[in-house]
Amino acid sequence: MAESEFRHDVCVVGGCGHVGLPLAITFASHGLRVSVSDINARAVETVRSGRMPFLEAGAEEALRAVIGRTLEVGTEPGLVSEARHVVVVIGTPVDEHLNPTFHTMRRFFQGLIPHLRDGQTVILRSTVFPGTTEKIRALLDRSGLRVRVAFCPERVAEGKAMEELVVLPQIVSGCDERAVEAASELFGTIAKSLIVLSPLEAELTKIFANVWRYIQFATANQFFMIAADHGLDFYKLHDALTHDYPRMAGLPRGGFAAGPCLFKDTMQLSAAYDNNFALGHAAMLVNEGLPNFLVKHAKGRFDLATMTVGLLGMAFKAESDDPRESLSYKLRKLLEAEAETVLCTDEYIRDPNFLPVEEVLARSDLLFIGAPHRRYRELSLPSDLPVVDVWNLYGRGTFPG
């Protein structure tokens, strides 16, 4: 980075979160002077002590190497004033109907204005509703500040951030040439290559990527349901479809399409397109309907009302401790309405209501697999314990025969 009057090269605001922290650590590992500003005091303390507040492969080791050296962390918004670049990765503001709430963003940036200084570059990294970057630029311009505004979306998958941040091309956009230059200089220190777009193009590109994945998962899940309604094992069909047939290589396997991004961003795109997004809504109905489908099928085979049902894996995906928007919780709710007792366990989420996996196995009459954590694959299940296995973790198809 060029010499500057700022104490830090970059401040990551929201930098104790799933996107912000791996990014801050990666910048710091590449020799930049980095600060993190986050309102979550508990997460800040955890990070300061060299521990990750959530699971992210390879991150804790890298954190320990930089904390107190090139990485400083705090709750003070004033840290923003001391950094040449300010990267903002607070959560995407949406309301309870998953509609974007620009006023939350506006309020956040109004609060940031007293801490910003002329000459800084503000880089949005949260996934945002199309047009947000230009609106923030207008807001900051009106305040009289001379700051550049850029949007550089995050495209890594949770759990793979440390690996992907340095190999995926980074999309860079800015409201003027100097913003593009500044953001390119910053991300050029870690990314393998840069792709320059306009802010609106970059905003839509990011959302399209998530929506595409969501629709792909929905396609697989719809096929899964059709096969099951014919009494067939979707995974047998999946193997046949994809074996030595490259045109079908992109067909995902079945399973819960959940988590904090895909569903929300599909609904954001719908809102940005006047709710005229039938494909996105269809994908939502399929993906969100999968737990209901599983319970309906199980009800057809078992007298759930007399059974203790065990649910293995509550995180939104395998090897994650992130419960946000996990469909396992929806499954639990549906099962609680039908079964006598529901017992839950997870390898990574700490919850006093969860039981050790051994106890769940010992007490359950029927199992459901919520998140396919690696360890569950290695369990030796009692041979008479039926399993509803949407992921085909045990290679026996989804429904017990």
Ligand SMILES: NC(=O)c1ccc[n+]([C@@H]2O[C@H](COP(=O)([O-])OP(=O)(O)OC[C@H]3O[C@@H](n4cnc5c(N)ncnc54)[C@H](O)[C@@H]3O)[C@@H](O)[C@H]2O)c1
């Ligand atoms: N999680 C993913 O895999 C992923 C991938 C790509 C993009 N995104 C996008 O990145 C954004 C952040 O997602 P996340 O998963 O990191 O969320 P997160 O909730 O894990 O992190 C957000 C962080 O921002 C902090 N924060 C909130 N308000 C703040 C404020 N006013 N000042 C300072 N800090 C504040 C929170 O304390 C939290 O630590 C979202 O827009 C999301 O859509 C997420």
